[in-house]
Amino acid sequence: MNSLHPPINRYRRLKTTYSDNPVLVIDTDASHEDLLNAAQQRLCAANNLLETLYCMCFQQADVKDIPNIINALYLLTQDGCELLEVAKFKVNNKN
Structure with missing residues (x-):
C-alpha cells in the first residue's frame, strides 16, 4: 500500500x-469498520475467483475470457487495496 498519497x-x-470525472469514490469519513468490510468483500471476491480458476480445467477455458478475468481481478484487488489504505490512514492519524 502506498501511503505517499494520503486522503x-x-x-x-x-x-x-x-x-477525468470520478464516479466511484471512497468516503474517507466512513467508519473504520465499514472501510475494512468493503475491502474484505472485494478481496474475498477476488480470492474466490482465483480459487475457481485454480480448480477449473483450462482445456475448457476460452482464450478471449482471459482479459475479462484479469480485468475483474484487477478491479477487485485495486479497490480493496485502496480501501485498506484509507482505513490504515485513519488508524495512523487518529487523535
Whole structure:
C-alpha cells in the first residue's frame, strides 16, 4: 500500500476510474469498520475467483475470457487495496 498519497478530500476517487470525472469514490469519513468490510468483500471476491480458476480445467477455458478475468481481478484487488489504505490512514492519524 502506498501511503505517499494520503486522503486529503472527503471523497477520494478510485484509481480504477477510467475518466477525468470520478464516479466511484471512497468516503474517507466512513467508519473504520465499514472501510475494512468493503475491502474484505472485494478481496474475498477476488480470492474466490482465483480459487475457481485454480480448480477449473483450462482445456475448457476460452482464450478471449482471459482479459475479462484479469480485468475483474484487477478491479477487485485495486479497490480493496485502496480501501485498506484509507482505513490504515485513519488508524495512523487518529487523535
